[in-house]
Amino acid sequence: MxxxxxxxxxxxxxxxxxxxxxxxxxxxxxxxxxxxxxxxxxxxxxxxxxxxVHHSDRLKHPLIKQQDGTFKETTWEEAFKYIAESFKNTINNYGPDSIGILSSARCTNEENYLATKLARSVIKTNNIDHCARL
CATH class of the missing domain: 2.20.25.90 (ADC-like domains)
Known part of the structure; x- marks a missing residue:
């Protein structure tokens, strides 16, 4: 072992x-x-x-939801491209404040800092929260 x-x-x-x-x-x-x-x-x-980690129900590949409600397996590259396009479309149609970021206690302080930078510097929104906020 x-x-x-x-x-x-x-x-x-x-x-x-x-x-x-x-x-x-x-x-x-x-x-x-x-x-x-x-x-x-x-x-x-x-x-x-x-x-x-080794559970049989664990997803091992990204899935993209199709128009008919089914999920299609895809590559990580395609999944990230889809996410980026969806963010761009939402921001263009509804503005940056239509996006919110919810961070997690599972993240390190550095990861939470990066989530804040993503929200405020890239997306241009102050809509960031954390699950442990009181």
Whole structure:
């Protein structure tokens, strides 16, 4: 079994743990005992959040919804192109304030900063919020 040190991605705290990998599959998690944030402990997401990685229902390719309501598998390049065109069309038709960005506690501080830059500098909207805002 191989143990790979990584940083948990479920919030911005930055807890470290070892991902236990056996035959190419994640089989468990071991917290890093001397990490200054997690101190050898993890929340429930840190302990069990890996279960989706090898789940049979996990989507492995992007899907684009068709006019008839069905989904068509596509490439990442085409999916990003579709997203960019949809954003452009929405902004052109309804203005930049028709777009909002909802960030997440699963993002790092740096990722949340980039989401703010995307909203304010690229899209030109102040419509950005966070799921943990009180």
């Amino acid at each position: 191989k143990n790979v040190l990584t940083t948990c991605g479920y919030c911005g705290c930055g807890c470290n743990y070892y991902v236990n990998v056996d035959n190419g599959e994640i089989v468990g998690i071991t917290p890093k005992p001397d990490h200054p944030v997690s101190q050898g402990k993890l929340c429930v997401k840190g302990w069990h959040g890996y279960s989706f």
